[in-house]
Amino acid sequence: SEPEGVYKAPGRVNLIGEHTDYNDGYVLPTPIDRYLEVSMKKRSDNKLNLYALDFSEQQQANLDKLSLNKDHLWVNYVLGVAQALKRRGYKLKGVDICITGDVPIGVGLSSSAALETATVRGFKDLFGLELDPVEAAYVGRECENDFLGLHSGIMDQFVSSLGEYGKALFIDCRSNEHSLHRLRDDVRVVIVNSTMDRSVAASEYNIRHAQCMEAVKLIKEKYPEVTALRDVSEEMLIDQWQNLPELIARRARHVVTEDKRVLESKALLDKGDMDSFGELMYDSHDSLRHDYQVSSKHLDILVDSTMDLDGVLGARLTGAGFGGCTVNLVYSDFVDEFTETITERYFKRTAKRCEVYVA
Structure with missing residues (x-):
């Protein structure tokens, strides 16, 4: 059946500032022209029906009892986002989600942050959540820190949520201060x-x-x-x-x-x-x-x-x-x-x- 919305977010590459973000430091990433895309449709129950098109894998979860899926790790990026949104007091219902994308997986280009950001955008749109791009980034980080147990910083979600193609995004990982800096056209x-x-x-x-x-x-x-x-x-x-x-x-x-x-x-x-x-x-x-x-x-x-x-x-x-x-x-x-x-x-x-x- 037709989705109610299709939401996408880019991968990223970090130009400079490695292993600084979890030390409250500075980073300078840029989004790449590759994306994770999620198609979403509301359900009347509390089930999350998840389909990873590129893996041909289907999984189900329940919004009322979210727990780590140790066998299908891709699922956890959606579940962790749902948990973080619920903890913030947002009201969600079940959704059918289909995931696809061309960000290479597991090579350090933040396919995970792209999936988190696209998922946040979908939930925001479908359920009318009042959520700005900075908070959206923090929802993604909370997914990784609290649900997946990774001590990652804020950089990946920030650039996926706030970045602009062809520009580097300077981020102060303590204050959230950020600014865009154009890359020269001949490079x-x-x-x-x-x-x-x-x-x-x-x-x-x-x-x-x-x-x-x-x-x-x-x-x-x-x-x-x-x-x-x-x-x-x-x-x-x-x-x-x-x-x-x-x-x-x-x-x-x-x-x-x-x-x-x-x-x-x-x-x-x-x-x-x-x-x-x-x-x-x-x-x-x-x-x-x-x-x-x-x-x-x-x-x-x-x-x-x-x-x-x-x-x-x-x-x-x-x-x-x-x-x-x-x-x-x-x-x-x-x-x-x-x-x-x-x-x-x-x-x-x-x-x-x-x-x-x-x-």
């Missing part, structure tokens, strides 16, 4: 998928989160005003370096310097200085590789393979790491040659085929 954002599994990312992500909290706890002893790594300056970190276990100090150094890079990047975008922006992307990758240790052999190969290409301004891993994708800043007229070169070089060194998407 394209190109994503390269290593096609390497990143299933370890979720557990390692939570470990990094705990290490950052540990750094805050120790630095706070001397600087009580610190509530998150976002509050720590480079001078404070140097002052406290000897008091921190080496690993914890290095984790903190990544976040502190990455926040600084995001603020610099925002200013560079406004000046149109994409060369310097690209240099900061390479710096970010080095920090993620050595201090935060979330890169992998295959991601390093992809980034290193761009170093001698004049048509590439910058490259770095994007997303949680351990696999997944790199993000590359490439001159528009070099995109075809870049795609050919990176595919060939990656195959030569790994015997694996990468996938290239122009954002």
Whole structure:
């Protein structure tokens, strides 16, 4: 039967600001031209009838007793959103939902946040919920934090909800202050998928989160005003370096310097200085590789393979790491040659085929 509405939301790629969002820091993502789409129709009962077109899988749930579905993980993004909306006091009824999309899944392009945002948009429209885009983003995050148990920050849902294609969205993850910054027309954002599994990312992500909290706890002893790594300056970190276990100090150094890079990047975008922006992307990758240790052999190969290409301004891993994708800043007229070169070089060194998407 015909749906009452079709709702979509984009995936995203983070240009710079990795592992900063759950430290109250700054991020600079941009939406990509790939979407998750949900078709929805109201029911008269409290059942959620869910169909994932791309998996040919059907599942049912009940709004009155929502619980984690361990066998079909895609279902939980819808259930978690429903739970978060109910907790906020919104009145919902059952719906038939059909999900499809072309955001690659499980590679760090936030297909999950796209699904959450599209689902929120559907519930909002069907049931007349008074919900602005910022609250919609927080509903998505609550789904991940409380329903799925992931300590993720707000970035992915924010850019899916508020982003505009062709612009970077600067987000202050503490104050929710955000601003759009146009990307130069002669430069394209190109994503390269290593096609390497990143299933370890979720557990390692939570470990990094705990290490950052540990750094805050120790630095706070001397600087009580610190509530998150976002509050720590480079001078404070140097002052406290000897008091921190080496690993914890290095984790903190990544976040502190990455926040600084995001603020610099925002200013560079406004000046149109994409060369310097690209240099900061390479710096970010080095920090993620050595201090935060979330890169992998295959991601390093992809980034290193761009170093001698004049048509590439910058490259770095994007997303949680351990696999997944790199993000590359490439001159528009070099995109075809870049795609050919990176595919060939990656195959030569790994015997694996990468996938290239122009954002």
